[in-house]
Amino acid sequence: MKLPFSKMHGIGNDFVMVDCRQQPFALSEAQIRDIADRHTGVGFDQLISIEPPRDPSCAFYYGIWNADGSPSGQCGNGVRCVAAWLHRAGELAIGDMVKVESPSGPVTVRLNGPNEVTVDMGVPSFDPATIPFIANAEADRYGIDVGDEVLEIGALSMGNPHAVVVVPDLHAPSLFRLGPLLTTHERFPQGANTGFVQVMGRELLRLRVHERGSGWTMACGTGACAAMAVMRLRGEVDERVHVELPGGTLTIEWEGPGHTLWMTGPATFVFEGEWLGNAPTH
């Protein structure tokens, strides 16, 4: 099997992009994991397919798979790469705004330049049933048992589930233990992307994310949106915030509940390649 692909990244969150405009997406979960392997495959945090739309009001559909082969409903850094990929494929001009369809519904992208994209990420949902998150009622924070401690978290959906924990120090060793425990916590029946956020001021957050299905990543776009939304709901940040992640910075704008949230950041091509379908040798 020969599979042409583009390797891209959005501030270090890296992607294998597969062109499925003419032929249907046909990779098995095992093949996705083989391509994800950073030693015997290509390596990626997410694999993204670009396909014809299912919703006729959208120009294209994109599918999202994590490194462990599991599907996701949304990917913030990935959708910026989709826009830049469409530009390179001659499908989207600089300055254009277009609606593209994610597994969790349409989002609107605007190509600011060949490598910079703004995305209307939709309205964040704090409804526990939508996330999904097990809770008696919607709240801006929840106490959650993790081992023998109780952690305070925010929980929301950006089209995918997020837990947000405010911490005084992003380098505390405990985060590396807590990240995987929250990501697979029983109160998130479909798992969660776990963001640890340090509030640096009303316009600046620092964030590290342990992603469902991919582990610690250099950046998570929906994680940056989720952290901003939780802190804005709690009145701790302004309408426009920079979110610094290990791989770079995103700008997130949100007026508040009921409004859509906007994300701006880079999308970078790394190389074009062809996966030859070799099974890993281990």
Ligand SMILES: N[C@@H](CCC[C@H](N)C(=O)O)C(=O)O
């Ligand atoms: N890196 C992404 C999020 C990818 C999906 C996530 N791991 C999930 O399973 O929901 C982003 O930039 O948003």
